[in-house]
Amino acid sequence: MHFTPMLYISLYFLALSFKDVICFFDPVSLTVGVGVGLGALTGFGVLKDQTYCRLTECCNERSIPGDVYKLKVMIQKRLFGQHIVKQQLISALEAHFNPRSSSRKPLVMSFHGTPGTGKNFVADMIAEALYEKGIKSRFVHKYTGRLDFPLQKIVGSYNERIYNDVVTGITDCPRSLFIFDEVDKMPAGVFESLASLVDYNALPNKLDGSKAIFIFLSNLAGVQISDQLAKMLKNGELRENIKLSSFERILQKASYNLEGGFKKAGLIEQHVIDHFIPFLPLEKQHVHQCISAEFNKWDRRPQEQVIEDMLKKVITYDREHGLFSTAGCKTIEKKVATEVWIEKRLT
Structure with missing residues (x-):
């Protein structure tokens, strides 16, 4: 069936009326003997997927793809x-x-x-x-x-x-x-x-x-x-x-x-x-990668010296071992964003 926009809207309100029935009845557990055909309930499920669940979030594979x-x-x-x-x-x-x-x-x-x-x-x-x-x-x-x-x-x-x-x-x-x-x-x-x-x-x-x-x-x-x-x-x-x-x-x-x-x-x-x-503590090379990745999000490919200068500003090494960044990549996003806007103002 081809669904037009107006048909979507009409069916949406119809599906909304039956929402509780659709959500809580399991077609497999019901029989014609209780007055509701399995085909009808299956139809309600399809109707819900094509209307109500296209316009709002539902507990189904469309809303939860699990990718x-x-x-x-x-x-x-x-x-x-x-x-x-x-x-x-x-x-x-x-x-x-x-x-x-x-x-x-x-x-x-x-x-x-x-x-x-x-x-x-x-x-x-x-x-x-x-x-x-x-x-x-x-x-x-x-x-x-x-x-x-x-x-x-x-x-x-x-x-x-x-x-x-x-x-x-x-x-x-x-x-x-x-x-x-x-x-x-x-x-x-x-x-x-x-x-x-x-x-x-x-x-x-x-x-x-x-x-x-x-x-x-x-x-x-x-x-x-x-x-x-x-x-x-x-x-x-x-x-x-x-x-x-x-x-x-x-x-x-x-x-x-x-x-x-x-x-x-x-x-x-x-x-x-x-x-x-x-989650292992980060070393200098990993913070370097974080900075590069953030610049990439802004479509920027800075010179190595720019990244090295930023590393000096953001890295403080742990006192115990002198190997790991105490803040990891926690402040990198804001630091890079600031650097990009400074660059924009100067150009």
Whole structure:
């Protein structure tokens, strides 16, 4: 059938009228015996896809393409110095979106590292690749420690909020994404209600949470990651050859014992977190790559001296090892933008 603009509008309001029926009835579970033909309900589904879901976000493949290959390309072009992240993250997401997956629990990942190593950057790229509307999707739920969960004395209320938000979110769309930033700034005990929810078949009302994704972002264990990496580099190991196994136990132990939202957390005790992923501290060469990439976004190819001059302004090396940039690439975007506008004013 060919749909004209006016027909779209008319069918949209018709589909809107039947939205609740379309969203909550499963044609496979119904029979003609209850007065509704399977063909009719299937027709409603097609009608919804062609009208309502063309004009608003729905929990379907159009709104949630789950494009892991797109994410792989984005990370390859825009993330530097994080070979472990590239290897583990893409494999984890490919397995999660595999239609043959038999997992009974959601995908749960915890990102750790010092500021400026790319944790938030990668989390936003995940949302951008998996959801048509990216981080603005109503199926992407993002929380920030200091803003959403700042006080220890009302941790019980935070637990209730997280429980209700997760149940509501997964009810709305099983392919929901939950991002918790600044876990190290959250009070201990904040995730206790979540531990049971994301465990095997623990959601209420027979909800299926196996398609959801939970990502935790934290500066926890950043110092331990730096110490371990420095030790290995000084022993002659090549950075690109270092494996995840050199960090996993360190991350798990530090998360459980250090102050923050993971301290003595059931999420760790119950082994609910599938992947502890380290974001390695950045060296000078990686910050150089960040600067070049930012200039490329402005269609600029500066001379090497311009980049070297900027490196001198933005890099402060860690006192302990003298190898790693303390801020990583955190301020590069604004620094390059300022440099470009100065150049424009002078031309």
